[in-house]
Amino acid sequence: MIGLVANESMKIYSRKLTWILLLLLFAITIGSSILGTINNTNATDWRAETTQLVHQYEDRLKITELSPTLRTDAENKLKIAKYRLENDFPAPSNNPWSALLTFSGLIEMVIVFAIVIAADIVAGEYTAGTMKLLLIRPHNRAKILFSKYIAVSLFAIVMLALLAVCGYATNALFYGLGDIHTTDLFLNQQGQVVQLNVLMQGIKMYGLSLFPIMSYVTLAFAISTVLRNSALAIGISLFIMIVGNSMIEATAKMEWLKYLPFANSDMSLYIFHLPARPEMTLNFSITVLLVYIVALILLSWNVFKKRDVSI
Amino acid sequence: MNQTPVVQFQHAMKRIGKRTIVNDLSFDIQAGEVFGFLGPNGAGKTTTIRMMVGLIKISQGDILIKGHSISKDFNKAIRNVGAIVENPDLYKYLTGYQNLKHYARMVPGVTKARIEEIVGIVGLRDRIHDKVKTYSLGMRQRLGIAQALLHRPSLLILDEPTNGLDPAGIHELRNYLKRLAHEESVAVFVSSHLLSEMELMCDRVGVLQNGKLVRIQSIQDFVHDGGSSLVCVTVESSQVEQAKRLIATLKKEILPIRQPGQLLIPLNKDEIPTVNKLLMQAGIQIYSIQVQEQTLEDKFLELTEERK
Numbered sequence: 001m002i003g004l005v006a007n008e009s010m011k012i013y014s015r016k017l018t019w020i021l022l023l024l025l026f027a028i029t030i031g032s033s034i035l036g037t038i039n040n041t042n043a044t045d046w047r048a049e050t051t052q053l054v055h056q057y058e059d060r061l062k063i064t065e066l067s068p069t070l071r072t073d074a075e076n077k078l079k080i081a082k083y084r085l086e087n088d089f090p091a092p093s094n095n096p097w098s099a100l101l102t103f104s105g106l107i108e109m110v111i112v113f114a115i116v117i118a119a120d121i122v123a124g125e126y127t128a129g130t131m132k133l134l135l136i137r138p139h140n141r142a143k144i145l146f147s148k149y150i151a152v153s154l155f156a157i158v159m160l161a162l163l164a165v166c167g168y169a170t171n172a173l174f175y176g177l178g179d180i181h182t183t184d185l186f187l188n189q190q191g192q193v194v195q196l197n198v199l200m201q202g203i204k205m206y207g208l209s210l211f212p213i214m215s216y217v218t219l220a221f222a223i224s225t226v227l228r229n230s231a232l233a234i235g236i237s238l239f240i241m242i243v244g245n246s247m248i249e250a251t252a253k254m255e256w257l258k259y260l261p262f263a264n265s266d267m268s269l270y271i272f273h274l275p276a277r278p279e280m281t282l283n284f285s286i287t288v289l290l291v292y293i294v295a296l297i298l299l300s301w302n303v304f305k306k307r308d309v310s311i
Numbered sequence: 312m313n314q315t316p317v318v319q320f321q322h323a324m325k326r327i328g329k330r331t332i333v334n335d336l337s338f339d340i341q342a343g344e345v346f347g348f349l350g351p352n353g354a355g356k357t358t359t360i361r362m363m364v365g366l367i368k369i370s371q372g373d374i375l376i377k378g379h380s381i382s383k384d385f386n387k388a389i390r391n392v393g394a395i396v397e398n399p400d401l402y403k404y405l406t407g408y409q410n411l412k413h414y415a416r417m418v419p420g421v422t423k424a425r426i427e428e429i430v431g432i433v434g435l436r437d438r439i440h441d442k443v444k445t446y447s448l449g450m451r452q453r454l455g456i457a458q459a460l461l462h463r464p465s466l467l468i469l470d471e472p473t474n475g476l477d478p479a480g481i482h483e484l485r486n487y488l489k490r491l492a493h494e495e496s497v498a499v500f501v502s503s504h505l506l507s508e509m510e511l512m513c514d515r516v517g518v519l520q521n522g523k524l525v526r527i528q529s530i531q532d533f534v535h536d537g538g539s540s541l542v543c544v545t546v547e548s549s550q551v552e553q554a555k556r557l558i559a560t561l562k563k564e565i566l567p568i569r570q571p572g573q574l575l576i577p578l579n580k581d582e583i584p585t586v587n588k589l590l591m592q593a594g595i596q597i598y599s600i601q602v603q604e605q606t607l608e609d610k611f612l613e614l615t616e617e618r619k
Contacts, residue, residue, distance in 0.1 A: 129400030308367035
């Protein structure tokens with residue numbers, strides 16, 4: 001099995017496309033880190049500034065047609081800002097750990113790139129005709145299929161790690177290495193203000209993002225296996241991802257949508273206490289995603305083991 | 312020949328929907344023989360090969376390789392098989408060597424030395440570290456053969472193996488396959504439409520038509536089937552009439568003459584000396600006696616025409 005995964009990894013990393021994606025990931029991560037540092041200025045008088053922020057959030061909450069997510073976001077930020085003033089707790093000075101928490105959006109990029117590779121890993125072998133020679137070896141088809149799945153999952157993890165490491169390194173150039181004991185204020189699941197270690201929150205966010213990443217990888221992989229067409233697999237997966245992001249808002253109004261993977265696929269919502277519906281918890285989202293992952297794997301496996309290979 | 316055959320077809324059948332693609336194939340292939348699989352396009356050759364290597368399911372019946380069923384005991388059966396199915400489709404973005412390493416990792420016991428050895432055998436040593444996309448069709452074919460032989464299979468299946476090879480390459484491959492079969496006791500199963508090639512390469516041929524095996528016999532029997540072949544006797548043209556009369560006394564039919572001085576007579580091989588003696592004794596000057604060998608191609612066309 002290790003040999004098979006090594007084979008699949010060799011195929012992934014021998015392709016030019018893979019290196020273009022990795023290079024893009026590298027460039028975009030560094031680029032947005034630099035942009036982040038430019039926009040960020042260290043406050044001279046944090047009290048005055050926080051008071052100003054409180055007014056800003058209060059004004060925003062007066063807007064009646066504010067979307068539920070934005071409203072919750074403003075409420076959360078207001079709560080934390082007020083807590084800071086009342087308890088004399090300034091935001092931590094600029095450090096790479098806090099900065100890493102701000103680019104949760106880049107995780108979406110990891111998802112897109114992982115989709116591109118996952119969509120091709122099975123379908124590509126059919127298109128190139130190499131599936132025939134791959135399947136006439138003394139390994140059952142389940143092993144061949146899962147070695148591909150494992151290889152593409154490892155690739156996604158490599159990209160996520162690269163994102164975190166690059167992001168940290170670039171920010172460290174500007175802010176110094178940062179104290180790993182840096183703490184900041186967050187809201188817990190009950191909506192109370194708590195003081196938590198920033199590094200731990202970062203690890204939690206990136207770690208948890210593996211669930212949505214794997215959901216999309218599995219989706220693209222399953223479409224790739226069932227339809228044997230990589231373009232279609234990329235297209236459908238990206239479409240679902242884009243539609244899915246807009247579904248988070250809709251979930252607030254329609255309860256049944258919470259059982260679809262969309263509203264469960266942004267883990268940063270839980271770090272920043274912005275669940276799509278108040279009753280949704282982190283464990284609920286993880287469970288929903290796992291159910292979809294397992295279902296899609298079973299589907300791929302069933303189709304793959306039975307199929308007559310005649311191209 | 313009393314050992315178990317390398318391949319045993321047991322009433323193998325493939326149905327897709329209502330159409331029967333391959334119908335009731337039953338024959339054996341022995342170790343050490345080169346078996347040619349002939350048939351017009353669409354006869355079911357590739358479907359048969361795909362069933363042999365487990366790429367498609369057998370609807371009914373079974374195929375055993377070294378006694379293991381390809382459908383029920385896939386891993387044990389396929390371990391003995393090396394194959395190229397249709398085109399030698401390899402990973403174009405990998406080098407030749409990486410391709411071989413890839414397949415070597417999938418079978419236990421293929422060492423680095425074995426990879427080097429096989430690269431030498433197929434004559435790709437100079438280009439093995441180049442990407443496959445830079446290879447010519449002939450080189451891809453060689454690499455395809457290399458991956459098929461990597462794990463020393465007992466059965467080698469090649470679909471149109473001479474495709475894209477130059478005459479020297481074909482000659483080399485033919486000799487290599489023969490040596491592999493006759494010296495190392497590998498069963499070689501070759502499908503081809505290049506009949507002249509098959510004639511030079513195979514020990515036995517099977518003809519598939521509309522999914523059915525219509526003929527299976529040794530290549531000599533196949534070509535010389537029926538015993539009599541056409542004999543062309545060239546004599547001094549002024550003596551043609553005399554010769555005709557003489558041959559008529561043997562109650563032999565004479566076919567229409569194509570050129571002055573030529574006589575075309577269907578004869579069994581052992582009758583040739585008799586005819587020769589008769590003409591000589593009559594003082595007829597004979598310039599040549601030629602047996603017009605019927606080629607596999609003639610035979611094949613004849614066979615497939617009459618069944619249409």
